[in-house]
Amino acid sequence: NTGDEVELKVMMAAFDSDNQPKVTSSSGEITVDGGQGTVKIKTSANGEMKISGTVAIKKKSGDTKTENWEHTIKIMKPEGTVTLPDMNVLYRGYANVVTGVASGYDQTLLAGAGNVSLAKSGAVWIASPGNAAEASISISGKNSVTNKTQSLGKFDFRVRDLPRPSIFVGAAGAGDKIGSNPGGLNAGYPPSIPLKASFTVLSWEASVAGIMAKAEGNGPSLAGINKILGQAKSGATVMINARVKGPDGKITPIYEGFKLN
Numbered sequence: 001n002t003g004d005e006v007e008l009k010v011m012m013a014a015f016d017s018d019n020q021p022k023v024t025s026s027s028g029e030i031t032v033d034g035g036q037g038t039v040k041i042k043t044s045a046n047g048e049m050k051i052s053g054t055v056a057i058k059k060k061s062g063d064t065k066t067e068n069w070e071h072t073i074k075i076m077k078p079e080g081t082v083t084l085p086d087m088n089v090l091y092r093g094y095a096n097v098v099t100g101v102a103s104g105y106d107q108t109l110l111a112g113a114g115n116v117s118l119a120k121s122g123a124v125w126i127a128s129p130g131n132a133a134e135a136s137i138s139i140s141g142k143n144s145v146t147n148k149t150q151s152l153g154k155f156d157f158r159v160r161d162l163p164r165p166s167i168f169v170g171a172a173g174a175g176d177k178i179g180s181n182p183g184g185l186n187a188g189y190p191p192s193i194p195l196k197a198s199f200t201v202l203s204w205e206a207s208v209a210g211i212m213a214k215a216e217g218n219g220p221s222l223a224g225i226n227k228i229l230g231q232a233k234s235g236a237t238v239m240i241n242a243r244v245k246g247p248d249g250k251i252t253p254i255y256e257g258f259k260l261n
Helices: none
Strands: 005-010 022-025 029-033 036-042 047-058 064-075 089-091 096-098 107-112 116-121 124-129 134-143 148-160 166-169 185-188 200-208 215-218 237-245 251-260
Touching: 005 022, 005 047, 005 064, 022 029, 022 036, 036 047, 089 124, 107 116, 116 134, 124 134, 166 237, 166 251, 185 200, 185 237
Parallel strands: 089 148
Antiparallel strands: 005 036, 022 047, 029 036, 047 064, 096 124, 107 134, 116 124, 134 148, 166 185, 200 215, 200 237, 237 251
């Protein structure tokens, strides 16, 4: 782990206890005793530390035999996780961001273990669940020095469709006041739903109680709605019926009311 002290033992394959070796190192403090050198190193930031040096011992002939040595230390950042089991949900048609921590290993590996596929995206994984109601993700730790991988468990998730979005006139949500020349129509989630999903407004139709005419259009532009808003009184309820397409490809009708300012 970051900040830990590591000891490396450096020696020749054969040695004479009365003939101590000479040991050098690119970092750390060196002591020599009992035919071997001990290099004490304090680890730095997480990642890799490559330590190298030489070990030399005098032969009976008086010549010195010198060999190079090198060692790679894998350094991890101590981490802990807190989970909310009731919130273990994967959404269909959505880029579910998944992270994992394999404590004690320098590499964390995630894989779909049922009804979900995972793709690595930078430091995270993107999970894409299937049609079943549940999915499982397995986690493994890998030691990149020994190249050994250890399975550390499997985690189960519920699979759900994306929640129904809301429509907004500019920044105004359902029940809020809008002007007679409002901004564009958009769809999405309120702050209480922290999903970063993008929705597209395909078409809309607007009406005001007591006014026979209706306004309609395609896309997010509300051009043409002022022909009915101009006939309405302040405080009148403006109903907008929109067809919205989500990232999962589903088209949802949304019917919301707004107050005319």
